[in-house]
Amino acid sequence: xxxxxxxxxxxxxxxxxxxxxxxxxxxxxxxxxxxxxxxxxxxxxxxxxxxxxxxxxxxxxxxxxxxxxxxxxxxxxxxxx
Numbered sequence: 001x002x003x004x005x006x007x008x009x010x011x012x013x014x015x016x017x018x019x020x021x022x023x024x025x026x027x028x029x030x031x032x033x034x035x036x037x038x039x040x041x042x043x044x045x046x047x048x049x050x051x052x053x054x055x056x057x058x059x060x061x062x063x064x065x066x067x068x069x070x071x072x073x074x075x076x077x078x079x080x081x
Contacts, residue, residue, distance in 0.1 A: 021050045034061045 021042070025033040030051060037047045044058040051058070 018050050031061050031065065034058055035065055038062060038065075 021037060025036060028036070030053070033051060034047055037050065038044075042050070044055045044062065047058045048055040
């Protein structure tokens with residue numbers, strides 16, 4: 001790797017990260033892919049790059065997921081002991 005620039009190394013690492021993430025997500029819906037990637041710490045812009053979509057699409061999906069989770073948590077009655 002002698003002579004390889006830092007920029008080239010960073011590009012290769014991004015590609016490896018993208019390939020690993022795509023492998024993790026095979027066979028799931030885009031919404032579930034976004035949910036999983038967000039849960040493991042990817043930012044919306046990174047998720048968009050991995051999935052080949054826009055960061056706006058990712059942000060809309062994340063907002064819908066949050067609303068859905070909030071609604072589910074609000075509707076679930078608490079069990080009294």
